[in-house]
Structures are given as C-alpha cells and as structure tokens.
Amino acid sequence: MPLRPLGPNESLASAETGAPTRIVLAFDDNRHASVLFGQYGQNLALIERRLGVSAEQRGNHVTVEGSRDAVEQARHVLEGLYEQLKRGRELAPGDVEGAIRLAIAQGSLFEPDPATPRSGFEEIALRKRPVRARTAAQDAYIRALRKNALVFGTGPAGTGKTWLAVAYAVALFERKEVDRIILSRPAVEAGERLGFLPGDLREKVDPYLRPMYDALFDLMDPRIVERALQSNEIEIAPLAFMRGRTLSNAVVILDEAQNTTTMQMKMFLTRLGENSRMIVTGDPSQIDLPPGQVSGLIEATRLLEGVEGIGHAVFGAEDVIRHELVARIVAAYDKADAARRRGGSKDGGSKDRADD
Numbered sequence: 001m002p003l004r005p006l007g008p009n010e011s012l013a014s015a016e017t018g019a020p021t022r023i024v025l026a027f028d029d030n031r032h033a034s035v036l037f038g039q040y041g042q043n044l045a046l047i048e049r050r051l052g053v054s055a056e057q058r059g060n061h062v063t064v065e066g067s068r069d070a071v072e073q074a075r076h077v078l079e080g081l082y083e084q085l086k087r088g089r090e091l092a093p094g095d096v097e098g099a100i101r102l103a104i105a106q107g108s109l110f111e112p113d114p115a116t117p118r119s120g121f122e123e124i125a126l127r128k129r130p131v132r133a134r135t136a137a138q139d140a141y142i143r144a145l146r147k148n149a150l151v152f153g154t155g156p157a158g159t160g161k162t163w164l165a166v167a168y169a170v171a172l173f174e175r176k177e178v179d180r181i182i183l184s185r186p187a188v189e190a191g192e193r194l195g196f197l198p199g200d201l202r203e204k205v206d207p208y209l210r211p212m213y214d215a216l217f218d219l220m221d222p223r224i225v226e227r228a229l230q231s232n233e234i235e236i237a238p239l240a241f242m243r244g245r246t247l248s249n250a251v252v253i254l255d256e257a258q259n260t261t262t263m264q265m266k267m268f269l270t271r272l273g274e275n276s277r278m279i280v281t282g283d284p285s286q287i288d289l290p291p292g293q294v295s296g297l298i299e300a301t302r303l304l305e306g307v308e309g310i311g312h313a314v315f316g317a318e319d320v321i322r323h324e325l326v327a328r329i330v331a332a333y334d335k336a337d338a339a340r341r342r343g344g345s346k347d348g349g350s351k352d353r354a355d356d
Contacts, residue, residue, distance in 0.1 A: 033060040073103040098134030144311030155315025161281040166215035169251035248273030257282035265296025
C-alpha cells in the first residue's frame with residue numbers, strides 16, 4: 001500500500017513522548033486520489049472532524065497528524081476507501097462516514113479490539129450493487145437478519161432500518177430463496193388528516209409506503225420492480241388486509257410498526273408461514289396512535305425478548321446516517337424526552353410516547 005517512508009522531520013512518535021504522530025500517505029492514481037479526498041477536500045475535512053486529526057493534502061499525498069490511535073484510524077479509512085476505488089467501486093455518499101465508524105469500532109492496530117476481528121462490516125450482495133453496513137448497529141442488524149426468521153429493527157429515523165430490510169429482501173428474492181416480497185405498513189397519518197384518497201388500492205396506500213418504494217427502485221432495476229409489482233411477486237399489502245392470510249415463501253416487511261396496536265401486531269406476527277422471513281421496523285419515539293393506546297411494537301419486543309429464532313437490533317442517535325445534523329436533532333429530542341420522564345409524568349410512559 002502507498003505508505004511513503006517518513007522524511008527527516010516526520011516521525012511516528014513513541015507512546016512515551018506523548019508527541020503527535022505524523023504520517024504521509026501517497027496514492028498512486030491521481031484520479032482515484034481526487035475522488036478519495038473529495039470535492040474541495042470535503043472527505044478529508046470529515047475525517048479531521050470525526051477523528052480529531054489534521055489532514056493536509058498536497059497533490060496525491062496527504063499528511064495526517066494527531067494522536068497515535070487517531071492517525072492509525074485515519075490511515076485505515078483512507079487506505080480502505082482507496083482500495084474500494086481501485087476495485088472499480090464508486091464512493092457513494094456515506095461511505096466515508098461508514099469507514100470512519102468501522103475504524104472507530106475496531107480500534108487501532110496498536111490496540112486491536114478482540115470483539116471485532118473482522119476486516120469490515122457485513123455486506124448484502126445485490127445485482128445492482130452491494131449494500132454495506134455503515135455502523136456497528138447496522139452490522140449487527142444484517143447478522144440478525146441472516147440468523148433469524150423474525151427480526152425487529154427499532155430506533156430513530158435515518159438509521160437505515162427500512163432500507164437494509166428491503167435490501168435483504170431483494171437479495172433473497174434475487175437468489176430465488178423466496179418467491180415474493182410483501183410490504184406492509186399501518187395507514188396512520190403523522191398528526192394530519194388526509195381525508196379521502198382517490199384511486200385503486202395501490203394508489204391509496206402509495207403515500208404510506210413511499211419510503212419502501214424508494215428503496216426498491218434504488219436497489220433494483222426499475223423495470224424489474226414494475227414487472228414484479230404487476231405479477232404480484234412484489235406485493236403491497238396494507239396491514240388491515242393481512243388478516244386470515246398465511247404468508248409462505250416470502251419476505252414480509254412491516255414498516256412504521258410503532259403505529260400498530262397490540263391486536264394488529266399479534267395478527268401480523270402470526271401470518272408467518274413456511275420458508276418465510278419477517279422484518280419489523282419502527283421508531284418507538286414517534287408513535288402516532290391515539291393518546292393512551294399501547295404500541296404493538298413496544299409490547300412485542302418486550303414479550304418476545306429472548307425467544308429463539310427472533311432477533312432484535314436496536315439503533316441509537318449515533319447510528320443516524322443522514323445529514324450529521326439529523327443525529328444532533330435526534331439526540332436533542334431524546335434528551336428532552338429523558339428529562340420529561342425523570343420529572344415523573346403522572347400520565348405514564350405510553351402517554352409520553354404517544355405525544356412525541
């Protein structure tokens with residue numbers, strides 16, 4: 001790998017001196033180096049901000065200076081992303097943040113973390129492009145999906161719960177391990193009343209299922225998606241219409257599950273048929289049920305905790321992979337919610353959650 005010998009004024013400081021560590025990385029391909037550093041050096045700026053190092057670019061060289069561990073983590077990030085570019089893979093938005101989180105999760109070469117000996121986060125292989133976990137929670141989520149027939153993914157918006165669920169469903173569908181993908185979601189407005197919606201069933205529920213449609217078209221060829229929708233190989237099934245069905249040879253995804261009632265959740269979970277997988281996603285902090293109504297998602301995760309064959313991946317504000325400001329927004333709301341609960345609401349926890 002292109003690690004240039006250090007010059008006379010460049011040194012890897014010993015642990016005893018406490019002096020900053022400085023290394024110079026040289027990348028052979030100028031075009032790849034330009035993509036790696038980002039437009040106006042924005043990728044290097046993100047590495048500086050997240051790892052607490054300074055990164056100075058000169059041509060296809062970059063000098064990284066900071067604490068020993070932070071410099072090693074920055075080196076892992078840059079070398080890993082450069083190898084990705086050399087293999088002909090694009091550097092998608094979020095890949096840099098994902099590489100940084102992986103480096104932080106695994107620790108430096110000086111102090112390897114024995115709990116994470118793998119070379120990278122889990123990946124879902126798709127025909128269009130591979131989908132790679134970008135946080136430790138996403139990594140655990142993918143491993144849970146591979147291991148269990150039923151998986152709950154809970155946490156705030158922007159953590160990739162629904163997108164990874166759809167990606168995993170598409171992977172099983174493309175490998176012919178299942179015959180169908182079934183998408184479902186409770187038709188509950190987020191604090192608004194939309195009134196009568198015109199059109200057929202698909203047109204009526206489209207607004208509620210748009211995030212899953214977006215994921216499908218992002219992860220599959222649009223022509224294949226349209227064909228599969230026409231042939232019912234990809235099916236849109238509103239939660240209210242699931243009663244009485246047995247869903248076999250399918251991947252069934254229930255999104256926004258925090259807005260299910262106890263009875264709806266029980267009904268949905270008992271639809272699981274032979275050779276099927278179920279993925280249930282939701283954000284317990286954004287419940288749009290009437291005040292006092294218990295969320296079926298919260299109750300199900302509590303009742304089914306520890307049951308064999310059922311996995312549960314929990315995401316936090318630190319796992320948000322949208323704009324970095326979203327993570328701060330989620331953290332601020334979580335902090336306010338925790339303060340309210342410490343204040344001792346007389347109406348009980350479910351009332352607090354319903355108001356969020």
